Amino acid sequence: MADLSLTGGQGVVDPAWLKLARSQPVGVADKPRRRRKLGPGRPIPYGATLGPVLLLILWSIGSATGYIDDRILSAPWTVATTGWELIQDGRLQENLWTSFQRSFWGLFWGIVAGASLGVIAGLSRIGEYLVDGPIQIKRAIPALALIPLLMLWFGIGEGMKILTIALITFAPIYIQTHDGLRSTDARFIELAETLDLSNGQFLRHVVLPAALPGFLLGLRFGVTYSWLALVVVEQVNATSGLGYMINLARTYGQTEVIILCLAVYAALGLSSDWLVRFITRKALPWRKILAD
Amino acid sequence: MAQDSGRLNQPPVVEVRGLTRRYGARTIIDGVDLDIGRGEFVALLGRSGSGKSTFLRALAGLDHGVPGSGRLGTPDAVSVVFQDARLLPWKRVVDNVTLGLNGQTPRERALHALAEVELTARAQAWPTQLSGGEQQRAALARSLVREPELLLLDEPFGALDALTRLRMQALLLDLCARHRPAVLLVTHDVDEAIHLAQRVLVLDEGRFVVDLDVGLPAEAGARQRRFAEVRGQLLSSLGVTGEELRRVA
Ligand SMILES: Nc1ncnc2c1ncn2[C@@H]1O[C@H](COP(=O)(O)OP(=O)(O)OP(=O)(O)O)[C@@H](O)[C@H]1O
Ligand SMILES: [Mg+2]
Numbered sequence: 001m002a003d004l005s006l007t008g009g010q011g012v013v014d015p016a017w018l019k020l021a022r023s024q025p026v027g028v029a030d031k032p033r034r035r036r037k038l039g040p041g042r043p044i045p046y047g048a049t050l051g052p053v054l055l056l057i058l059w060s061i062g063s064a065t066g067y068i069d070d071r072i073l074s075a076p077w078t079v080a081t082t083g084w085e086l087i088q089d090g091r092l093q094e095n096l097w098t099s100f101q102r103s104f105w106g107l108f109w110g111i112v113a114g115a116s117l118g119v120i121a122g123l124s125r126i127g128e129y130l131v132d133g134p135i136q137i138k139r140a141i142p143a144l145a146l147i148p149l150l151m152l153w154f155g156i157g158e159g160m161k162i163l164t165i166a167l168i169t170f171a172p173i174y175i176q177t178h179d180g181l182r183s184t185d186a187r188f189i190e191l192a193e194t195l196d197l198s199n200g201q202f203l204r205h206v207v208l209p210a211a212l213p214g215f216l217l218g219l220r221f222g223v224t225y226s227w228l229a230l231v232v233v234e235q236v237n238a239t240s241g242l243g244y245m246i247n248l249a250r251t252y253g254q255t256e257v258i259i260l261c262l263a264v265y266a267a268l269g270l271s272s273d274w275l276v277r278f279i280t281r282k283a284l285p286w287r288k289i290l291a292d
Numbered sequence: 293m294a295q296d297s298g299r300l301n302q303p304p305v306v307e308v309r310g311l312t313r314r315y316g317a318r319t320i321i322d323g324v325d326l327d328i329g330r331g332e333f334v335a336l337l338g339r340s341g342s343g344k345s346t347f348l349r350a351l352a353g354l355d356h357g358v359p360g361s362g363r364l365g366t367p368d369a370v371s372v373v374f375q376d377a378r379l380l381p382w383k384r385v386v387d388n389v390t391l392g393l394n395g396q397t398p399r400e401r402a403l404h405a406l407a408e409v410e411l412t413a414r415a416q417a418w419p420t421q422l423s424g425g426e427q428q429r430a431a432l433a434r435s436l437v438r439e440p441e442l443l444l445l446d447e448p449f450g451a452l453d454a455l456t457r458l459r460m461q462a463l464l465l466d467l468c469a470r471h472r473p474a475v476l477l478v479t480h481d482v483d484e485a486i487h488l489a490q491r492v493l494v495l496d497e498g499r500f501v502v503d504l505d506v507g508l509p510a511e512a513g514a515r516q517r518r519f520a521e522v523r524g525q526l527l528s529s530l531g532v533t534g535e536e537l538r539r540v541a
Contacts, residue, residue: 190378209382210382
């Protein structure tokens with residue numbers, strides 16, 4: 001538009017160019033020019049299910065045509081009917097409940113230990129010197145390598161399983177909480193000084209809210225790790241739980257039970273991750289508007 | 293001149309004697325003296341890096357561990373407004389204003405302060421939902437709700453656009469006329485300093501090289517002449533040559 005009036009005003013309009021401009025429908029020419037949008041494009045509702053559904057279809061076709069050997073990978077309907085039978089005789093719920101409890105209590109103690117040690121190390125120098133070193137050393141030792149020692153100390157009962165899960169989950173929670181507390185924005189510390197906040201007010205209004213996102217991120221890692229740890233402890237030594245079911249099924253060559261248990265793991269992992277994200281959204285309402 | 297007699301009768305709110313501040317081997321503030329009277333509005337100019345913020349942070353008591361000496365007399369109630377509004381993002385605007393507020397009915401006082409900066413409608417918003425100017429107004433409300441005897445402002449409008457800045461300057465004048473704190477305003481903007489302050493200081497090489505009373509007359513013509521005179525004086529003390537001044541003004 002600006003070009004047109006400029007050249008028009010000087011009276012040196014290129015006729016061919018003008019014709020081109022005139023030949024366009026008025027409506028189109030008047031429309032503000034939109035830039036081509038970069039990025040992957042518009043989201044489709046439930047689009048995220050597309051990939052898994054496609055896999056399921058391929059799996060079904062493969063099984064129906066006999067292309068996939070039943071001993072390698074059971075057909076989806078076999079898995080479904082087996083699942084139904086296991087639910088009816090109560091074995092699935094029973095084992096799932098046992099596993100869930102282990103994971104829950106392990107995670108619970110992991111959160112308690114991780115958050116409180118994180119706060120101790122994050123808020124006091126002495127605490128940091130005492131706590132942080134041993135934890136960094138513990139972190140350097142792969143958690144699985146500790147299992148034999150834990151079995152010697154605590155036997156193979158529930159206590160040892162919960163302890164192992166707690167030991168694995170507390171690390172990310174500790175690290176993120178500690179980090180969140182330590183990296184409180186210096187500008188906000190300065191602000192707190194100019195407002196003459198007491199130590200308690202400073203903690204409550206500035207330090208802890210600033211560390212909350214870190215803690216929640218740690219929690220998200222912790223939840224994922226708790227399922228991972230669960231698999232490990234149950235496959236090492238257990239007489240109940242999902243891991244035990246998988247072990248048993250392997251002995252008898254029941255692929256459909258293994259697949260079923262894997263599906264349950266997936267459901268547990270996905271739903272707990274969703275739960276943590278839900279909690280995060282609720283706990284950090286001021287964050288939401290940034291994402292919108 | 294009424295100010296002057298007031299300054300003589302009452303003890304000053306700020307009393308600085310031989311203040312020195314060093315960063316490493318460099319002396320940033322080099323033994324300066326300064327009195328600021330009750331309700332006096334002082335602007336502090338200086339080149340970038342001349343030590344204005346260093347001086348202001350010393351007055352605010354924020355310069356922990358910066359070596360130096362001298363005597364600093366400041367009142368108990370000091371408020372600081374920074375260039376960034378520095379609102380806690382996890383607290384709603386009104387809770388940011390109430391933060392650390394003692395005494396009775398903190399919430400009512402906060403809402404009243406927000407009304408003074410015309411932010412009542414945004415009291416329940418999150419700070420990230422405010423525009424830059426609104427954020428700075430909330431910061432002003434937070435500093436004034438404490439009824440400070442001394443208000444320290446470090447380039448409070450530096451990040452705002454020209455129009456918003458103009459409106460904020462008018463607002464600041466209103467608020468100061470009402471609450472009458474002593475004010476030290478650090479700014480880059482010579483015009484802003486002359487318009488707002490009764491007295492302008494220029495910091496250079498760690499010392500106040502200019503300390504003048506603006507004293508703008510009420511009558512328009514005389515006011516313009518005085519403005520131009522003060523402006524030229526301040527700009528030349530800031531190192532702008534007469535030649536440069538003629539070319540842009
Ligand atoms: N924490 C610090 N450590 C070392 N040197 C510093 C520190 N803070 C400031 N300085 C130096 O002190 C000098 C004065 O800094 P100051 O921030 O007071 O300047 P200023 O006048 O406020 O500048 P501006 O107008 O750009 O804000 C600068 O040369 C700066 O490099
Ligand atoms: Mg500065």
